[in-house]
Amino acid sequence: MGLIIVFLLAVLVAISLYSYLRVFYECIRKVKITKSNVKLTGNSSNGTAIQIADASSDTADQVEVFDQAPGPLPWPVLGNLALLGQYAVPFEGFTDLAKKFGDVYTLTLGTTRCLIVNNLELIREVLNQNGKFFGGRPDFLRFHKLFGGDRNNSLALCDWSSLQQKRRNLARKHCSPRDASSFFHKMSDVGCFEMQEFMEHLEKNIVSGEELEIKPLIQQTCANMFSQYMCTTRFDYNDTEFCKIVEYFDEIFWEINQGYAVDFLPWLAPFYKNHMSRIVHWSSTIRTFILERIINERERNIDVDEPEKDFTDALLKSLVEDEDVSRDTIIFMLEDFVGGHSAIGNLVMLALAYIVRNPEIGIQIQQEIDRITEKKRSVNLQDIENMAYTVATIYEVLRYSSSPIVPHVATEDVAIAGYGVTKGTVVFINNYELNTSEKYWENPKEFNPARFIEKNGTIKKNIPHFLPFSIGKRTCIGQNLVRGFGFIMLANLLQKYDVSCKNLDTIKTYPACVAVPPNAFKLVLSPRQL
Numbered sequence: 001m002g003l004i005i006v007f008l009l010a011v012l013v014a015i016s017l018y019s020y021l022r023v024f025y026e027c028i029r030k031v032k033i034t035k036s037n038v039k040l041t042g043n044s045s046n047g048t049a050i051q052i053a054d055a056s057s058d059t060a061d062q063v064e065v066f067d068q069a070p071g072p073l074p075w076p077v078l079g080n081l082a083l084l085g086q087y088a089v090p091f092e093g094f095t096d097l098a099k100k101f102g103d104v105y106t107l108t109l110g111t112t113r114c115l116i117v118n119n120l121e122l123i124r125e126v127l128n129q130n131g132k133f134f135g136g137r138p139d140f141l142r143f144h145k146l147f148g149g150d151r152n153n154s155l156a157l158c159d160w161s162s163l164q165q166k167r168r169n170l171a172r173k174h175c176s177p178r179d180a181s182s183f184f185h186k187m188s189d190v191g192c193f194e195m196q197e198f199m200e201h202l203e204k205n206i207v208s209g210e211e212l213e214i215k216p217l218i219q220q221t222c223a224n225m226f227s228q229y230m231c232t233t234r235f236d237y238n239d240t241e242f243c244k245i246v247e248y249f250d251e252i253f254w255e256i257n258q259g260y261a262v263d264f265l266p267w268l269a270p271f272y273k274n275h276m277s278r279i280v281h282w283s284s285t286i287r288t289f290i291l292e293r294i295i296n297e298r299e300r301n302i303d304v305d306e307p308e309k310d311f312t313d314a315l316l317k318s319l320v321e322d323e324d325v326s327r328d329t330i331i332f333m334l335e336d337f338v339g340g341h342s343a344i345g346n347l348v349m350l351a352l353a354y355i356v357r358n359p360e361i362g363i364q365i366q367q368e369i370d371r372i373t374e375k376k377r378s379v380n381l382q383d384i385e386n387m388a389y390t391v392a393t394i395y396e397v398l399r400y401s402s403s404p405i406v407p408h409v410a411t412e413d414v415a416i417a418g419y420g421v422t423k424g425t426v427v428f429i430n431n432y433e434l435n436t437s438e439k440y441w442e443n444p445k446e447f448n449p450a451r452f453i454e455k456n457g458t459i460k461k462n463i464p465h466f467l468p469f470s471i472g473k474r475t476c477i478g479q480n481l482v483r484g485f486g487f488i489m490l491a492n493l494l495q496k497y498d499v500s501c502k503n504l505d506t507i508k509t510y511p512a513c514v515a516v517p518p519n520a521f522k523l524v525l526s527p528r529q530l
């Protein structure tokens with residue numbers, strides 16, 4: 001018995017040692033890249049590349065050899081995870097470590113090589129100039145659990161592929177409505193209609209001066225905006241199945257915005273069994289709802305010769321017209337896009353939190369609303385051009401909250417800023433640094449929407465270092481929906497209500513996080529005298 005234990009221990013030590021040596025080798029190894037894989041930019045020419053000729057090749061292809069970016073040496077098992085564990089917000093750690101290692105550096109999290117990119121020029125080099133080498137996503141267990149066992153079913157968590165290009169093209173027309181297009185007007189009509197429903201429901205539920213749990217209602221309204229816009233169907237606020245899936249979408253949104261040790265230490269999975277089961281339960285319940293309450297009926301009545309009336313029609317038509325598109329593809333796509341509503345509900349909750357903390361911001365928004373509507377009508381999307389302060393408040397919330405929570409992955413060996421990056425490296429685009437650095441913003445710690453407003457009172461456009469929706473081939477597809485529906489909801493809510501709370505300590509927000517917990521803070525909504 002004793003011998004067996006000693007033997008097993010020896011095997012364990014040997015495996016651990018072998019695994020650590022591999023990690024160590026991955027850290028120090030040089031990266032060889034054929035010339036075509038390097039799109040050199042300003043920085044790259046300063047790198048450590050040594051030009052050699054590949055003698056084995058008939059065509060004498062040029063191969064360059066690169067050192068990897070600097071970074072701390074990893075510890076066995078944890079790698080450099082303990083370094084980030086010291087920070088309340090891991091992205092603060094990213095920024096802090098840049099002071100020691102420079103604007104681009106490497107970390108090993110568990111056994112995974114990571115590259116942290118900390119300035120605008122380098123971010124562009126990764127996402128714009130070299131985007132085709134960074135189209136992958138990390139292979140976290142949680143991501144698979146969320147999408148029927150395969151993260152490639154998801155639009156945001158899949159690796160780049162021709163199917164992904166197709167899905168993005170399919171979604172673009174409906175889910176990225178351009179200003180003044182017919183889709184933009186539809187977004188406005190749908191948003192305004194749902195806000196009327198919201199107001200009616202709210203009036204019935206408000207008790208004067210009492211705190212109200214407002215997040216579920218906000219989420220249900222956003223869900224109906226999305227479902228009406230994309231599927232031409234909406235649900236009653238008393239529909240328990242609908243309320244349940246809205247709650248589950250919110251749980252999933254919170255979940256996606258968290259980082260867990262198991263992401264980088266997959267051997268911890270047995271300890272996360274219950275958590276993973278919950279994720280599977282949320283997502284499979286949602287899928288059943290989307291199928292039974294939306295897709296099945298639409299599929300029965302589809303006429304492919306009629307012009308498509310919404311995103312669901314476009315998806316069903318592609319099922320008939322394109323052999324690469326399967327029924328699963330469209331079910332997962334619809335689930336993904338309808339689920340986008342959760343991001344907007346959370347964003348509005350965050351905006352309300354900042355307004356409660358800074359009441360003068362709410363007053364300025366209300367003055368803007370009253371000036372534009374002359375207190376005679378509700379706010380619609382055509383007003384957005386003239387309501388810079390409201391839009392600026394949404395932007396300031398995004399500046400405060402967005403983070404590199406969905407990283408990229410290098411799909412082959414490549415060079416960035418003159419450093420070699422190995423295939424499989426997880427790349428964090430540190431937009432937390434872009435959003436909080438004094439290099440880019442005056443008083444970055446202050447919540448101040450006015451920073452987004454030009455001297456002439458219009459909204460600042462194209463601020464190069466403000467990238468809440470990222471750039472490049474995997475940029476966010478839902479950003480116009482965020483701006484449009486987020487604006488309609490925030491403006492119409494503040495037109496009718498003053499928002500406050502009984503105890504400011506209950507208003508909890510998390511830095512660099514666009515989500516608030518599912519059981520978020522309560523608010524007091526007091527009807528305004530109009």
Ligand code: HEM
Nearest residue numbers: 155156337340343347468469470474475476477478482514
């Ligand atoms: C607060 C609101 C939102 C923020 C801050 C946000 C931000 C982002 C960011 C940073 C990415 C990653 C881009 C990259 O990898 O470089 C992303 C991807 C994505 N977003 Fe959003 N997003 C929001 C809301 C939405 C909504 C409402 C939808 C859909 C209706 C949506 C759909 C997507 C999709 C499909 C992707 C994946 C694109 C791809 O990987 O090819 N997002 N978003």
